[in-house]
Amino acid sequence: MARRPKRRYLAVYAEPKANPEDIARAIESAYQELFGKLGLASAMLKPVRSYPDRGVAIIRCSLESLPKTILAIASVTRIGEERTALRILSISGTIRSLKDKLEEKNYSEKMGC
């Protein structure tokens, strides 16, 4: 029986603060620019949670596409008209462990959880 592909969850925020939906859109667009539509489709890139008050988005991707996703995140220099840098707070295999990691690192305030 085919096993479900492994996934990774990334907590990402923008500097200066931006809307999590805009962050997710910017990452998708950067990924597509770098690796094309086929690459984007196989990466299983998807925003799974957003914390608009804290400006944090949680993005899901497949394990195989993790380095590509990180590069796409690093490639974002603008959201709309504003100059931006996206920062990865943490990466994990499940949303729960991601939240645990963020709490350990005292990022829980940023996450609002």
Added chain:
Amino acid sequence: MRKYIDFWVRAESFENALSLLEKLRELGFSSAVMELSGEALERLEELRKRGEGIGVKVYRKLVLKPSGRKDLLKSLRSNRGKYEVITVLCENLEVALVAARDSRVDSLVIPPRPGFRFDKGVAALLKNYVELPFSSYLENKLEFLETAIRIVEFLGRRTGIIVSSAASNPLDLRGPRELASILQVLGLSQEEALDSVSKIPESIIGRNLLKLSKNYVARGVLKIG
């Protein structure tokens, strides 16, 4: 645990340098090799102390952009003892061939779409590390990737590759994993890619600090005691 080093950060003013150091600490770096000019260069010792307070060690970098072989050799002669790291921007093949094998050079930067071919000929001479500045990638992704693919293919087998931010603004800085991701995407393993922002720069700085110390006499000869 790995110590991460940003091998190229550019600052002109003292305040700019401090803001870069603070951001580097936040991103997880423990050292920065800085190309300083103007006020930041004049207040180097103060910057080093402030950097240590923040938790980031500061090293000086000289970036040479010579027009030819003679120009490069002259600059190396007059500057080697003053800087912890020397990098050469290779704008032509003549400079690249000299910089590739001169032991006074630590790393060479091949600009995106250089006007010369670098292949097995350059690779055969290569003794120094090749540096990929992430700011060039942010400026023009396609041109940078074209060159980076060839660097990894031809030169990556002969020598180590370093990825640095080459940023002059905190918004252009990237974390160690983000910088390393470019080499992972180009085919290196995660460990090899992370070495490009940790072990390789660390070994260069360690070697050069030894050369700059009072106890260093010549290659392989050290005063003890």
